[in-house]
Amino acid sequence: MAEIEIRPMRLDDEEAVRKLVCEEYMVREPLQRNLEMEPVRDGNAWFDMVFPACLKEGLSVVAVDSVFGDVVGFRCVMSVYKDNPQHFNFSKSDPNTRSLALTYEAVFGLYKDLDIFTRYGVDKYVNMTGLCVAQKYGRQGIAVKMVAMALDLSRKQNFRVATVETSSRYSARVFEKLGFEKLVEHPYDTMVLDGESMKMTDDMKYHYCFSLYVKEL
Template identity: 20%
Template sequence: MANVVLKWKRPETIEFPKVWHTFKAKDLNTDELVEYRIQDLPTNRVEDVFEHMMANYIQDEPISQVLEGSKDPNHIEDYKLCWSKMAEQKVPLVCFKEGSDEIVGANMLFVLKKDDEFMQAACGLFKSQVTKDLFDLMMILYEDFDTFKYYGVDEYLTSFGLSVSRKYRGRSIGDHFLATRKKLCKQYNLKLTHTFFTSDYSNQNADKVGFETNVALKYEDVIKAHPRFSHIANIKSKGMTLKTLMC
């Protein structure tokens, strides 16, 4: 655990928890427009957000879904290992509806520095083959792409999961989460946000808010080039990408 660290620190001059964005969208059971807010994840709601992500993100993320990661306790623990370190940076975001403390959605953001060994250290501790396969798939995209080198930066904002509660979907909340990243980048003096997207839906959302595609691979082509991933043949999305939004 000692090596699984993220070196970037949130500036103490920035209030916490901070509300970064508010927007209007439909309420649950009526067409009435109500206010939603996207804010920093409070320290006393970290475990609640973990529960939300396990119930929504891990069940719906295409790679975890096709490999039945939600049924693998080790896969869940692998995610929680990473999420707990991200929460320590005080960068993850959560969405609430006005007048409610129910978690509408969450985005497990963090800032990665060029000299971090976070991913390598975490991979060395993963216990689940599902998690190892997911990261191996991600690394295929990075074989010929280095975010730091390509953009000439030493740090950037990234993510390890975005999810909206099923009953709140259809309100463009995911789009608002993605767009809010620009506000964080400007406040934290970061030039870009960069992410690994694994679903058709998340890729469409990213395109809508202005992300550019760095690398894109169809899952069928990945399987052809790397037959050991034949067990993801029934995945419910077409491809995975690396995308970047300049801030």
């Protein structure tokens, strides 16, 4: 088993994390696969948008192979404030941004009728967005360790609630192992985005729903 160091994400991780986003995350994450992401184009657009937000409060983490020095996993984490909500706007009518716009339509669909601030009596929370471990390092507990460190960093900064949207059975297990609770579940076979039903790949039938998990810290 590889020797892995889990540490906070830094500005100089940009290139390595961007590469993982384009080569692994956008290729293997089930919702994005089904929305026909173009991995390099959409990976770069997504990363340009979230990376600054994820570095802002130092809550994001990476996994590094201690022998080779390669970044082999990332856990992006952003803060969400009641008085300063984060908005990501991608146009559905622009073919270059349509897949990302539909992804966020699915994300916002999970939060419809749900006010995290009121429900938990907080004025800020952390949202975990983007989790990936390089395939050849999979199933060694790296995702669980990265999320656990991100939760510790969040607690230290006085966050009391963490949310995450999960698109796969595997990532759902990562959060269940850490005590997250499922609040909302949207099965892919009934999901409608921009007036159209989701196309279902075989992979999608296995990873059958998009869910919102929450943990009080």
